[in-house]
Amino acid sequence: MLFKINENEKSLSTVRSEWRPKELELENLLVSLEPGGSAQILLEAVFGEPLLLISNQVRTRTKKRADILALDRGGNAVIIELKRDFGLLGIETQALQYLADFSAYKGESFLSHFAPEKSQREDIFSFLGNEAGVDEINKNSRIILVASAFDETVYSLGEWLSSKGVPFRCVAYTPVAVGSEKFVSFSIAFDRSVGALFPLTFTxxxxxxxxxxxxxxxxxxxxxxxxxxxxxxxxxxxxxxxxxxxxxxxxxxxxxxxxxxxxxxxxxxxxxxxxxxxxxxxxxxxxxxxxxxxxxxxxxxxxxxxxxxxxxxxxxxxxxxxxxxxxxxxxxxxxxxxxxxxxxxxxxxxxxx
Known part of the structure; x- marks a missing residue:
């Protein structure tokens, strides 16, 4: 959330903007290309980690469309669901349906289904840094939700999912228009990750x-x-x-x-x-x-x-x-x-x- 500083009253007031990006526009904003790179890397400043875009608007086996499918550095599939407005109970169950579908594709079957081209496979192994073999790809799956704000019931379910071994993260965004210029800020509103996926590291x-x-x-x-x-x-x-x-x-x-x-x-x-x-x-x-x-x-x-x-x-x-x-x-x-x-x-x- 973005606040305006009221100097005279020494107080804060919420900044509200008429501009709200559509889901497809928000999706495009989250994808960046690193300087000199050859594949699309989701913005690390938004998600807190580099994620390799595998596909956006990807179809599941039930013909539904997931917003974004990505891989993290450990080779785990990351299902990212976007909502233009408030994230209510139900957004995460939709993501869970996608997770259940995509988690069935492991190792070679994941590559065959989502990265059939030679260049796509090479991008995946380059992104993983040769640290994961084919069999390591998509051993685990994760969920990240992106919305303008979230209902607390979403966090409650996130707590339960993390206790069952499903890493769960919520990213909140705030759009702001100042004159002809547009800005958007992101913050991690909720994060429950499994230790095996994010082990303790030293400096x-x-x-x-x-x-x-x-x-x-x-x-x-x-x-x-x-x-x-x-x-x-x-x-x-x-x-x-x-x-x-x-x-x-x-x-x-x-x-x-x-x-x-x-x-x-x-x-x-x-x-x-x-x-x-x-x-x-x-x-x-x-x-x-x-x-x-x-x-x-x-x-x-x-x-x-x-x-x-x-x-x-x-x-x-x-x-x-x-x-x-x-x-x-x-x-x-x-x-x-x-x-x-x-x-x-x-x-x-x-x-x-």
């Missing part, structure tokens, strides 16, 4: 270094040469403090091995994240603002082996066949340590140190 500094794809966002040779000379990897997003770009780069720890990737070419080099907090958000126009106000999030890295030209890259298809690593569809994707190590060694042999 990034406590984990062991790993291997990651990192998409440099632009398939531009001058941009790549700049990153090499600057000893940096970038992130774009909104280029604002606290946005997804900052959070993403701060997840890296010293010793992480980063395999640089650019769309249309493939793997173009690898480097190691430096110890200590080397993240910075550049200001527009300052030294290092190579793209004139874009991709201002930066992290220092020590490059070990890099391609001098983009056409020298190791193609994504070759990486998949020789190392079992799928191309990245988001800015940063983890990969299997043994496979990542072999890939880095191959890039060193290909490009030299």
């Amino acid at each position: 990034a500094s406590a984990r062991e270094p790993g291997y990651f794809w990192h998409n440099i966002a632009r398939s531009d040779e001058a941009w790549w040469n700049f990153l090499i000379s600057a000893g940096q990897i970038p992130a774009c997003f909104d280029d604002l403090p606290g946005d997804q770009g900052e959070r993403l780069l701060n997840r890296y720890v010293g010793g992480d091995v980063v395999i640089a990737y650019t769309k249309g070419f493939g793997a173009i080099g690898w480097g190691e994240v430096l110890a200590g907090n080397n993240y910075q958000l550049l200001k527009k126009g300052e030294k290092g603002d190579f793209l004139k106000g874009c991709c201002l999030h930066r992290l220092s890295i020590r490059w070990h082996a890099v391609a001098k030209k983009l056409n020298e890259a190791m193609p994504a298809e070759q990486v998949r066949k020789e190392f079992g690593i799928y191309h990245p569809i988001s800015t940063s994707v983890s990969m299997d340590a043994d496979s990542g190590k072999r890939l880095a060694e191959a890039l060193t042999k290909k490009f030299g140190t």
Whole structure:
């Protein structure tokens, strides 16, 4: 809910707007494409986690239409139901019907039904970061509801569902129109998740270094040469403090091995994240603002082996066949340590140190 501050009365009043997006319009607002990515990722700032869009307006076996079907990083199906107005008792039972239908598709049957194209399968395995095999896909299913507000009876049923092992989340949105401009805010109103799906984790500094794809966002040779000379990897997003770009780069720890990737070419080099907090958000126009106000999030890295030209890259298809690593569809994707190590060694042999 959004409030207006009444300075004279030192009080708050609810902001009400005549503009209310239709369900299809709301659905379109929730889907974003990461800079340099090749698949649709639902907005992490809305849902609290990255979700890969599998299909929207997807038909169930009973010919009904679910609003959004997605996958989380664990390979679990996420059924997302949208309501333009108030979420009353009944919205969740509709989502449960979809959950019962979609949960019947597991592993290969899920892929055959919802991702029959080769490119769709590759996007799924890239999103999962090679951490889940075919048999791990859709072992569990989840529900997320999105509405302008919710009746407490919805939360009561959510409590019961979570006690039965069904993760349940409600996201509330507030639309606001100011003059000709439109705004919408989102907040998680209710969240009951199963520990097995969201295990306790420690801060990034406590984990062991790993291997990651990192998409440099632009398939531009001058941009790549700049990153090499600057000893940096970038992130774009909104280029604002606290946005997804900052959070993403701060997840890296010293010793992480980063395999640089650019769309249309493939793997173009690898480097190691430096110890200590080397993240910075550049200001527009300052030294290092190579793209004139874009991709201002930066992290220092020590490059070990890099391609001098983009056409020298190791193609994504070759990486998949020789190392079992799928191309990245988001800015940063983890990969299997043994496979990542072999890939880095191959890039060193290909490009030299």
